[in-house]
Amino acid sequence: MEEKVKQRINLFLNPEKVKKAKIMAIEENLSLSQLIDKALDTYSSQCRCRTVVHNHKNNKCKNLVNSNDEYCAECHDKAADETMRALGH
Numbered sequence: 001m002e003e004k005v006k007q008r009i010n011l012f013l014n015p016e017k018v019k020k021a022k023i024m025a026i027e028e029n030l031s032l033s034q035l036i037d038k039a040l041d042t043y044s045s046q047c048r049c050r051t052v053v054h055n056h057k058n059n060k061c062k063n064l065v066n067s068n069d070e071y072c073a074e075c076h077d078k079a080a081d082e083t084m085r086a087l088g089h
């Protein structure tokens with residue numbers, strides 16, 4: 001089994017957010033560290049698209065990364081189409 005190396009860090013967070021996070025962690029049967037770890041994994045696997053014409057809610061695409069770039073398949077395909085159009089194809 002692969003042993004995961006953990007790094008200890010100090011975070012400076014809003015006490016109300018910490019309280020909510022602790023409640024969430026208890027509800028999900030995780031430690032606070034595990035909850036934050038999971039949140040970071042989700043965040044880092046979200047599509048980076050901020051293209052206004054894609055009409056994402058809050059101008060932020062919620063899809064998960066699909067191909068080996070930082071975009072979901074949908075935004076990746078749209079961007080390819082837009083590039084082709086911009087080039088006059």
Ligand SMILES: [Zn+2]
Nearest residue numbers: 047061072075
């Ligand atoms: Zn996307």
